[in-house]
Amino acid sequence: MPLSPAELQTALENQLRALTQSEVRVENLRLLAGGASQQLWSLDLSVASGETSGNYRLVLRRQLGGKIYRDALDLEREFRVMQIAYASDVSLPYPQIFLPDLLGRPAALLHRKEGETIGRRIVRDATFENARKRLPAQMGEMLARIHRVNVERHNMRLFLPHPPVEYSPARWEIKQLEHNLEDVGEPHPALELGIRWLHRNEPPAPKNLVWLHGDYRIGNVVVNQDGLVSILDWEFSHLGDPYQDLSWPLLRDWRFGNDALQFGGIAQPDDFFAAYERASNTTLDPARVHYWIVLNNVRWAVGMLNQARRHLSGEEPNLEFASLGRRCAELELEVLRLIEGR
Amino acid sequence: MYAEPWENNMQDQPTDRELITAVAHFLQTEIASNVTDHRLKFRALVAANVLTIVERELEMGETLLRAERARLLKLLDVTASDDVYADVEHMTRELARRIRAGQADDGPFHDAVFAHVKQTVIEKLQVANPKYLERVRQETR
Structure with missing residues (x-):
């Protein structure tokens, strides 16, 4: 287009002129x-x-x-x-x-917020050495702020996706992943094994559904030398289990090649969790974190398959999307490693 | 080597793989290192990387597909047809169906299924991203 x-x-000047009742440039x-x-x-x-x-x-x-x-x-x-x-x-x-x-x-x-968003640079550049020390705690505290927003007061059920009452957030996610895999049409036994594990290890539903950012990780935050500037990309917002957001930034695919550091390739997750716990006055359960890491890996694997289909169907011809079809195996290996013997 | 299906027609040199290598090299050296637009540079590197996948698939694809079929035939106890690709596709669909139906949850069948699936994922990565595979394998959990 x-x-x-x-x-x-x-077009923009015309609209803004009408809206502001002023000359605009x-x-x-x-x-x-x-x-x-x-x-x-x-x-x-x-x-x-x-x-x-x-x-x-x-x-x-x-x-x-x-x-x-x-x-x-x-x-x-x-x-x-x-x-x-x-x-x-x-x-x-x-x-x-x-x-x-x-x-x-x-x-x-x-x-417009000035700062860096590119994950590889945040993980590697010397400029962000101080930021890397501060980011985990800043992101933990900020996530607690999002999660404590009153869902009822803002009538968020009216316009945000959420599990139907008879489903726990985990089961609802699994259901959607199953349907989505059927739509993809290509068999993925590794993801099916992941999904079975998720069914068999389903945690109890959280007391309340909370508002989730849905894509909370390095790469979707603006960062400067002092750390966190702002949170971007809210299009996957929905209501669900807080552990979904808490485990997402830990995924191997969001470590930008620096695999040894589980939180976004910049730190171990301790500071992130501690700051969240302090700000939300809760104690986190490592077993639930692990469960949602598995679920999120399956989810992102299916997301990659969807992106590849956008290319294959002609909806959005794009080499990067096409290549994601072959990156799915990376996440499949991760899922198998995470559930093996557990 | 002339028995490989993709080499049935005698073509002049360079071979298919040599042509792909040449294009990947061109994208890496002449395009990616010279363009200033970083989004275009990134896409040029993605393109070069995709070609290295095709290179490895041409080299190993047939062998890996046959190995996968042999494992699936044993796992699901069926007999082979004369179409390797169709066999693997049908059996993989059947395997996915059985896993979802809960028929591979426990016991020796679960273990056999898990071992086969993991081996298959490793083989996909030998084609798609051997560096990633190496990195993950060296990691001690």
């Missing part, structure tokens, strides 16, 4: 990342007069279609989730405005 920056700039518009499912642009905005007058450093996200998991949020719901997070003192880019129709597609303007 070819779209020139000039075309986008004009969009400058330095450039594409940061773009695929068939989403585009990310960087831009500077100045509003000449009125309540919102001033200069803004922004990113524009534009949704084009295509999803990795069936229950990923659309941009409108993701924007709502970000507003709730912002109001709950979670560090994230301020969600400035949602535009339901920008050249035929939904879009959102968010404040």
Whole structure:
């Protein structure tokens, strides 16, 4: 879908002029990342007069279609989730405005946070040595903040995916993984063994469903020399078991090659867990962490297969997606190692 | 070596594998190290890596498929047809079905299934990412 920056700039200025009742100027518009499912642009905005007058450093996200998991949020719901997070003192880019129709597609303007997001750099670069010491505890404390948001008060059941009452979060996830594997159509005995193990070791449901970020890990956080700046990528938000978020940043695939350090390739998870426990006044159960590490590995393996299908079906021809079909075996080996003899 | 199915037609040199190696080398040295756009550079490296997968598959794919079939025939106690690929596909589907139905939860069948599945995953990684396989194997848990 070819779209020139000039075309986008004009459309954006027209909408913002109407919304702010002021003269506006969009400058330095450039594409940061773009695929068939989403585009990310960087831009500077100045509003000449009125309540919102001033200069803004922004990113524009534009949704084009295509999803990795069936229950990923659309941009409108993701924007709502970000507003709730912002109001709950979670560090994230301020969600400035949602535009339901920008050249035929939904879009959102968010404040631009300076910092690094690329996992490999956060794990390796000398610049982030101090940040690596602080990040685990900062991320643990921040996750506790997300998990204690009052789901009922924000009516989050109305717009976030959640397990039906008769299912525990784990069983609901397993059910979806089974259906998803059937849709993929290719047999994966290693993942089936993982799923059987998950059935047979299912933990009791948590007392309450909590709000989960859904993709909480190095790679989805903005980091500077002092550590955590903000949390990105809220599209997999849903209600479920807190251990799902707690174990996700520990997955081998999120260690960016630095496998010995279980928390994102930067540390052992002790500081992360301790900070979470302190902030949420709970004691974590290592057996549950292990269970959700297995579940999350199966989930990400299925996610890779889905991405490969987006390429294979012609929905979104993309070499990187195609290559994920062959990376699934890495996660299969991890699942087998995690459940072997247990 | 001329019995291998992909070498049935006599073509001039370079061979298929040599051509793939040449393209992978081109992507790594002339493209990835010269483009300044880091997203394009990343994709060039992904492309080069994908070609090394194809190279290894051309080298080992047939042998690994036959080994996998031999294990599956024994595991599921069936007889081979004359189509190796179809055999492996059918039996793997059957195996996945039985695991999901809970027929491989315990006992000697579970152990045999687990050993076969793990071996198969290792063999997939010998093609897809031998470096990863080596890294994980060296790790002591």
